[in-house]
Amino acid sequence: MPKLRNTKEKIIEAAIDLIAENGYKGASVRKIAAKVGIRESAIYNHFKNKEDILKSIFSEIFSTPFEMKDIEEKAKKGKSFLHQYAVAYKLVSFDKKMEKLFRVMMIELFQNEDLRESFLKEFHQKEIQVLSKALFIMMQEGMVRSADPMFMAQEFISALFYIRIMVSLLRIDSKPTAPIATHFEKHVDFFWESISV
Amino acid sequence: MPKLRNTKEKIIEAAIDLIAENGYKGASVRKIAAKVGIRESAIYNHFKNKEDILKSIFSEIFSTPFEMKDIEEKAKKGKSFLHQYAVAYKLVSFDKKMEKLFRVMMIELFQNEDLRESFLKEFHQKEIQVLSKALFIMMQEGMVRSADPMFMAQEFISALFYIRIMVSLLRIDSKPTAPIATHFEKHVDFFWESISV
DNA sequence: GTCTATAGCACGATAGAC
DNA sequence: GTCTATCGTGCTATAGAC
Numbered sequence: 001m002p003k004l005r006n007t008k009e010k011i012i013e014a015a016i017d018l019i020a021e022n023g024y025k026g027a028s029v030r031k032i033a034a035k036v037g038i039r040e041s042a043i044y045n046h047f048k049n050k051e052d053i054l055k056s057i058f059s060e061i062f063s064t065p066f067e068m069k070d071i072e073e074k075a076k077k078g079k080s081f082l083h084q085y086a087v088a089y090k091l092v093s094f095d096k097k098m099e100k101l102f103r104v105m106m107i108e109l110f111q112n113e114d115l116r117e118s119f120l121k122e123f124h125q126k127e128i129q130v131l132s133k134a135l136f137i138m139m140q141e142g143m144v145r146s147a148d149p150m151f152m153a154q155e156f157i158s159a160l161f162y163i164r165i166m167v168s169l170l171r172i173d174s175k176p177t178a179p180i181a182t183h184f185e186k187h188v189d190f191f192w193e194s195i196s197v
Numbered sequence: 198m199p200k201l202r203n204t205k206e207k208i209i210e211a212a213i214d215l216i217a218e219n220g221y222k223g224a225s226v227r228k229i230a231a232k233v234g235i236r237e238s239a240i241y242n243h244f245k246n247k248e249d250i251l252k253s254i255f256s257e258i259f260s261t262p263f264e265m266k267d268i269e270e271k272a273k274k275g276k277s278f279l280h281q282y283a284v285a286y287k288l289v290s291f292d293k294k295m296e297k298l299f300r301v302m303m304i305e306l307f308q309n310e311d312l313r314e315s316f317l318k319e320f321h322q323k324e325i326q327v328l329s330k331a332l333f334i335m336m337q338e339g340m341v342r343s344a345d346p347m348f349m350a351q352e353f354i355s356a357l358f359y360i361r362i363m364v365s366l367l368r369i370d371s372k373p374t375a376p377i378a379t380h381f382e383k384h385v386d387f388f389w390e391s392i393s394v
Numbered sequence: 395g396t397c398t399a400t401a402g403c404a405c406g407a408t409a410g411a412c
Numbered sequence: 413g414t415c416t417a418t419c420g421t422g423c424t425a426t427a428g429a430c
Contacts, residue, residue, distance in 0.1 A: 235413090
């Protein structure tokens with residue numbers, strides 16, 4: 001059963017919706033309050049100021065979407081590990097909540113230094129590390145040709161990221177994503193063919 | 198000798214600077230006027246309204262950065278064509294004016310439907326077309342393994358786009374880009390190794 | 395924790411003198 | 413083509429009653 005959300009959660013959710021559509025500056029305290037169904041002043045019982053709401057949202061963006069444990073074990077499966085990774089990435093790309101957070105991230109990434117720092121440290125670097133570790137193991141196992149694992153990881157991720165952006169842009173305008181949705185898996189095939197020995 | 202720019206050009210330039218930093222909503226007519234050195238009201242002698250300024254900027258973003266003529270001829274050079282393409286992409290990524298326009302594009306892409314349309318049609322599709330055409334020719338020439346040229350083009354472009362985003366993010370905060378700047382060329386090597394027969 | 399009321403400011407845009 | 417002056421609106425935030 002869906003637990004009745006409290007006001008603070010409602011505020012955050014309303015703010016995410018509005019920022020995803022019109023950016024931080026376009027999501028006024030007025031509009032957020034109206035969407036929640038309270039007055040502007042009531043917002044300040046839950047958040048110090050408007051920026052405080054944004055900070056809460058940022059922390060949600062990087063709340064470990066991919067938990068990658070037992071990399072050593074999983075990496076030995078080779079291509080199917082990459083396939084699993086890409087499918088997880090695809091699911092996140094189409095998840096309603098994550099999609100909105102992705103939009104918020106893309107909009108604010110170029111305007112907010114704190115977000116950039118978090119993105120580079122927590123999002124980018126963490127994903128690269130997991131992947132490069134896996135690729136390194138695959139190299140040791142003789143499944144993958146020898147090369148710089150970090151660079152190879154970036155080559156793998158960049159296509160996924162690109163597809164995710166395209167999916168996000170298409171979905172804003174309710175355009176069909178079917179043609180590009182298959183690219184997640186096709187990328188794994190293409191990539192594996194280029195790195196496997 | 199640098200031609201003395203007229204007021205209209207100054208307004209656009211000031212607007213690009215401000216939007217690149219704080220987005221469209223953060224670039225107020227007041228601030229733009231102040232940066233140019235005129236009053237707000239004088240802006241309206243050159244532009245119908247604020248949105249009209251944005252439209253002018255958008256048209257600059259897609260003013261054919263890459264002119265690719267004689268594709269048939271160039272494509273036959275194989276890898277060196279891709280290398281040329283990547284280097285051109287790299288130059289644009291580090292060009293001051295183009296860098297600002299890229300930031301404007303990334304910020305507004307998720308907030309402006311007209312821009313999304315232009316991006317998908319003029320930016321994305323045009324680049325994909327040029328590249329897929331070149332790759333198709335390479336396949337005919339027996340230099341590249343047979344596959345869907347459009348998909349292959351997207352695989353090639355996605356890494357360049359990703360690197361460009363990273364470069365842009367790093368440069369906003371004046372962080373070093375040397376490590377990632379070499380990725381443009383490294384990507385060509387990696388990609389060519391995976392598609393050449 | 396919500397409300398009403400209000401302060402104080404920045405916004406986009408227009409009118410009219412020069 | 414630029415200026416001064418001004419209008420109406422929306423913005424973040426606070427004070428104080430309930």
